[in-house]
Amino acid sequence: MIKEAKPRDYKKLIVGIIVVAIIIITILFIPMIPIREAYSETEEYGREARYEVASVTFKEEGVYHVSTAVVKNIDPYGGTFWVTHYLYDANGLQATKTAGEYLSAGQNKTFRAEFDTQGLQDVRGGFSVSAPTVIDKRVVTKHKTVYKSIIELLLYG
Numbered sequence: 001m002i003k004e005a006k007p008r009d010y011k012k013l014i015v016g017i018i019v020v021a022i023i024i025i026t027i028l029f030i031p032m033i034p035i036r037e038a039y040s041e042t043e044e045y046g047r048e049a050r051y052e053v054a055s056v057t058f059k060e061e062g063v064y065h066v067s068t069a070v071v072k073n074i075d076p077y078g079g080t081f082w083v084t085h086y087l088y089d090a091n092g093l094q095a096t097k098t099a100g101e102y103l104s105a106g107q108n109k110t111f112r113a114e115f116d117t118q119g120l121q122d123v124r125g126g127f128s129v130s131a132p133t134v135i136d137k138r139v140v141t142k143h144k145t146v147y148k149s150i151i152e153l154l155l156y157g
Helices: 007-029 150-156
Strands: 033-048 051-061 064-073 079-089 092-103 108-116 124-130 133-148
Touching (some): 033 150, 051 124, 064 092, 064 124, 079 108, 092 108
Antiparallel strands (some): 051 064, 064 108, 079 124
């Protein structure tokens, strides 16, 4: 004997199908799979301007010792370059003189310092250059985690 289906049995079947459909749709469309993506971003950073020391001399001129340094800005940005001249005698550092000048891109500048010394005093010279800090830009690759759904992965990769 075949049993007849009751309307209540159809309602349970329909509710069951709807619940299963909602679960499948949820699994397919809700972003829940973590994917690591790379992206590029431009960021600013500070760096020292590039320069060349074209020539350096240290010589005696009468009762003075003269230190000269020719500095060339080889950076595309300009800035104030500082040159410190040092005078050393037998006891160590005797004197320093510092001068700063703005150098535009490609410009040369002669930095000169005179030190008053005694005749026939045994001295030697030195120098240092402090270049300006310039703000430059670079493209960096960064990574982030995004969540994608199964449908997104199937359609867009």
